[in-house]
Amino acid sequence: MIGFMLTLMAAYLIGAIPCGLVLARFVGLGDIRTVGSGNIGATNVYRVGGRRLGVATLFLDALKGLLPVLAALYLYPDSPWAVSLVAAAAFLGHCYPVYLGFKGGKGVATGLGIYLVLSPWAVLVSLGIFAGVLWKWSYVSLASLCAAGAIPLLVVLFERSLPLFLVTLFISGMVIFRHRANIERLLSGTENRFRA
Incomplete structure (x- = not known):
């Protein structure tokens, strides 16, 4: 049990690494939380720092999951519950990082990394x-919400695992x-569109 708790803690601490913030500071952009949308995720880094920095943030945030x-x-090859809890810990680390006063990203890229392992067909x-x-509407947020809403159903379709389905519901619910x-800005028509 102690070993599993340490595994959960390690997963959380890895997930909590603020990759976008670190990369932005490394290239001289300062604190990414003070510009653009104020988010530490790949979309804001892309808008502020350009394509390469945004893609690098996406890659590293996915790697954390x-x-x-x-x-x-x-x-824990024979314990889907243990694997699912580790996935949840890594995801929570990204969303609520101890290094940043528990104010982190929205979890899309880290969720992507998690599901690349757990359910690649669903991904x-x-x-x-x-x-x-x-492509149709040019809103990253809307695209993320639609993908998050669909993935629990896809996991049921492709994996048929109760622990994986439950952690997927949790992660998708948190992303939304x-x-x-x-969502409020989408409904009011004030959400920023994505420009490649």
Whole structure:
């Protein structure tokens, strides 16, 4: 039990690394939380720092979800509940990082990394949904919300695992909850469109 608690703590601390903030400071942009939307995620880094920095943030934020889940599968190969809890810990680390006073990102990229390991087919379909919505309406937030809403159903379809389904519901619910300001702006017509 102590070993599993340490694994959960490590997953949280890895997930809590604020990659966008670190990268922005490294290239001289200062505190990414004070510019653009104020978010530390890839979309804001992209808007403020350009394509390469945004893609690098996306990659590293996804890696924060992918690596702890890979480690959990290695350490607990016969316990889907343990793997699911580690995934949740990494995700919560990104959303509520101890390093930043528990004020983090919205979890889309970290969720992507988690599901690349747990359900790659669900990721493939949800990426198609994301890309289609983004192409049609040019809102990253709307695309993220649609993909988050679809992925629990996709996980049921492709994986048929209760622990994975429950953690997917949790992660998807958190992604939608953390986009509540975006939802308000979408409804009022004031949300920023994405420009490639």
